[in-house]
């Protein structure tokens with residue numbers, strides 16, 4: 080049995096049928112929060128089998144029946160807000176207000192999905208075109224069946240719920256494998272859903288390590304929605320290729336923030352520091368790189384340094400930043416900072432000594448070579464790499480010179496939207512940071528090593544459906560080319576018609 084990075088594995092000595100369990104640990108204190116079963120491939124298959132039966136019932140409820148249940152769940156989440164926020168804090172170590180912010184977003188996105196599913200997915204008429212004028216053409220978005228969701232630990236409720244809420248609203252059943260670091264949050268979500276949908280196991284959780292996630296990929300689900308690192312995303316995709324199971328892949332990022340000469344510098348500095356340091360930098364759409372136009376760089380550096388230097392990590396509920404949740408990430412952060420400094424980088428705030436596991440104090444680096452790991456790879460810690468650029472065009476060029484392409488931020492009074500369009504990312508915030516993630520109607524996702532597919536918004540609902548196109552004959556055409564009974568002149572007349580109307 081695999082040993083988790085933090086908690087121990089225990090093979091049950093009791094009844095032979097009991098699965099082994101593993102611990103979830105509070106990263107602030109190292110204390111055990113709870114124990115959870117390690118679900119093996121057979122248990123995962125069983126969950127998917129039960130989900131398939133439950134899905135028919137759930138789909139039969141129709142949009143209004145499902146909306147009623149999802150609304151009840153949303154209200155339950157709002158009522159028991161503090162309980163779930165506490166669970167998020169104890170498994171991730173993040174400050175209480177950050178957990179609350181995460182849950183506020185969960186509730187708003189769930190509301191949007193339930194409220195808009197019918198409008199986005201129901202059967203609608205489309206033009207039937209000149210050749211098929213005798214047909215009525217419609218398209219409808221039908222549920223896929225059972226969706227497997229694999230989630231990370233950094234936003235253990237918000238991130239997977241972007242798939243879970245939309246997949247459920249679209250009429251699917253869901254089997255969710257949370258990160259081994261945050262299994263309790265996943266279990267809490269599934270238990271609370273079962274309180275409002277007690278009839279059938281429409282939303283289940285399976286817990287364990289990577290093997291449990293791999294088993295979900297091979298279990299015959301109708302789609303996998305994966306959120307996590309690029310390396311695991313590739314493994315998930317390879318496993319799904321075996322059975323041609325479709326995948327949605329939301330991976331890491333190396334998001335850049337660009338500061339133009341005409342920007343509101345105070346607002347930009349505030350956004351850069353919050354975007355980079357909140358949740359201790361463990362945010363897929365967190366700011367990792369800052370490109371600031373030379374003419375305003377001195378003032379901007381001062382503003383960033385002043386704000387970042389005030390932040391203190393800690394385990395108390397009102398600390399600015401919590402610990403690094405995944406112990407092995409501390410080594411990555413240390414390596415990036417050391418390498419940047421070894422290669423001529425300067426620390427404006429913090430430095431090598433800022434890495435004090437389980438906490439990392441804010442670090443702001445400058446003069447770091449663009450090919451160093453701190454610029455090219457996801458650091459996932461409270462670290463900003465700031466670089467002066469000649470103008471915003473150079474900023475855009477450097478921002479785009481990344482294998483990732485998740486989100487980006489632009490601070491510019493005059494050129495915000497123009498610069499946004501030139502960025503090779505799935506999302507851009509102009510004169511604010513991360514705001515796109517909080518707009519339920521906006522699709523969320525990236526390009527390149529950040530993955531593909533979209534959660535949230537109408538695109539996020541359609542991700543969990545199959546488009547079904549239907550044509551229905553309204554009347555018989557005198558010329559029917561799709562019949563062996565067609566006359567010799569039928570196709571000739573058709574070609575003439577096409578040349579006439581489409582050939583000019």
Ligand code: NDP
Nearest residue numbers: 231232257258259288289292293307308311329330331363
């Ligand atoms: P990982 O890739 O390590 O794990 C993600 C999930 O995949 C976990 O549940 C993990 O289980 C599971 N898993 C591991 N191995 C396999 C496998 N072979 N087959 C199937 N599933 C497997 O990511 P982290 O949990 O460390 O999350 C951090 C990453 O997530 C960062 O790169 C971050 O940028 C990204 N992220 C992306 C977001 C986006 O929307 N684009 C949002 C939030 C985070 P276990 O934990 O048990 O190993």
